Ligand SMILES: NC(=O)c1ccc[n+]([C@@H]2O[C@H](COP(=O)([O-])OP(=O)(O)OC[C@H]3O[C@@H](n4cnc5c(N)ncnc54)[C@H](O)[C@@H]3O)[C@@H](O)[C@H]2O)c1
């Protein structure tokens with residue numbers, strides 16, 4: 001089969017690889033129908049994720065058709081159309097039983113990281129019963145690719161961890177696919193204000209279309225003064241950090257109001273300053289999280305109901321044969337007005 005292989009920092013290539021086979025009783029082999037590229041794949045390509053070794057097939061998102069299952073798989077059979085979760089869950093270990101699938105002792109984020117992933121014609125999925133979801137009939141399968149990772153990430157790590165409440169004020173720093181996913185799912189709770197902050201005017205315009213009540217460009221505007229003016233001088237109730245650099249963590253510390261919650265969703269590679277000298281008396285909560293995808297069944301229901309329209313996040317389409325171009329387009333997102341790209345094997 002054809003597969004996109006990480007060859008070391010700065011190097012990826014489309015290679016011919018053997019088809020995956022069942023290795024354990026809980027495995028399924030899935031033929032990909034649609035997959036995509038994540039910001040995290042770009043982190044791997046930069047060499048930021050040393051646990052991902054050269055030779056690895058990348059990708060942790062996708063929808064497909066089950067081709068084969070191991071003897072212990074009870075919920076899926078060949079021919080089933082499935083959504084692949086970016087997080088692999090055994091369902092039995094201590095972490096899984098607490099809903100912390102991201103820390104599953106024999107799973108977690110392994111797909112396209114520690115085992116071969118979805119940017120290929122086929123993929124092996126360990127713990128298939130805990131890591132696949134049946135596709136609801138009658139919904140756009142392509143749009144459901146957004147539920148493999150970015151929508152549960154925006155919702156769980158941003159909105160739930162950020163304790164977004166009806167009538168509250170929310171700032172989201174970073175209007176990439178993940179920040180926009182937080183914007184879409186924050187609206188489940190009807191906050192009074194959602195202030196979207198980015199450096200890219202096009203993404204801010206998209207955020208406005210997706211329901212942001214205010215947008216601020218941190219390359220141009222005095223964002224802290226702007227947010228204070230919008231919140232009667234108090235600062236926001238929830239600040240969601242969806243970039244992953246020290247400057248945006250500091251910005252969240254400057255934006256948060258007394259009693260508020262900072263939810264860190266960005267993948268951070270270096271240390272940040274935590275301003276306890278200002279924040280100790282402000283009753284703030286700081287929360288971090290690796291996505292668990294424990295809310296995927298609920299998010300699927302909101303898509304079926306039409307409350308959530310994840311297809312809005314898709315801007316480009318490529319064939320698997322053209323995946324190198326897809327990486328280039330996704331990597332230069334600002335120049336190409338890219339959000340999520342769909343790749344069809
Ligand atoms: N916690 C998790 O489980 C989890 C899961 C998936 C992704 N992530 C992380 O979420 C983050 C966002 O992912 P994405 O795919 O949307 O990334 P992205 O790179 O597409 O988006 C980041 C956005 O931040 C903006 N930005 C950069 N510097 C900025 C600054 N100084 N001020 C304001 N805006 C700035 C960029 O213009 C861009 O729009 C990444 O760090 C990614 O690795 C975390």
Ligand SMILES: [Zn+2]
Nearest residue numbers: 038039040149
């Ligand atoms: Zn991802």
Ligand SMILES: [Zn+2]
Nearest residue numbers: 090093096104
């Ligand atoms: Zn487990």
